[in-house]
Amino acid sequence: MVTINGEAQEKDGMMLLDFLKEAGYDSRAVAVEYNDAILDKAAYETTKLQDGDVVEVVCFMGGGA
Numbered sequence: 001m002v003t004i005n006g007e008a009q010e011k012d013g014m015m016l017l018d019f020l021k022e023a024g025y026d027s028r029a030v031a032v033e034y035n036d037a038i039l040d041k042a043a044y045e046t047t048k049l050q051d052g053d054v055v056e057v058v059c060f061m062g063g064g065a
Contacts, residue, residue, distance in 0.1 A: 004019070013049065030058060032055060
């Protein structure tokens with residue numbers, strides 16, 4: 001199991017970029033913390049999710065008043 005944004009998910013063996021696409025994230029507009037380290041965007045396609053990993057995905061949002 002991989003914990004993603006606090007939720008256990010069966011994503012072992014999946015590439016991080018594939019997960020982001022499947023979950024509907026725009027990889028250009030997110031930051032990913034992977035096991036307590038912020039990943040460089042270039043690592044998204046080479047990072048394979050493993051049992052026990054902890055991932056936090058943060059979306060950037062525009063706006064203002």
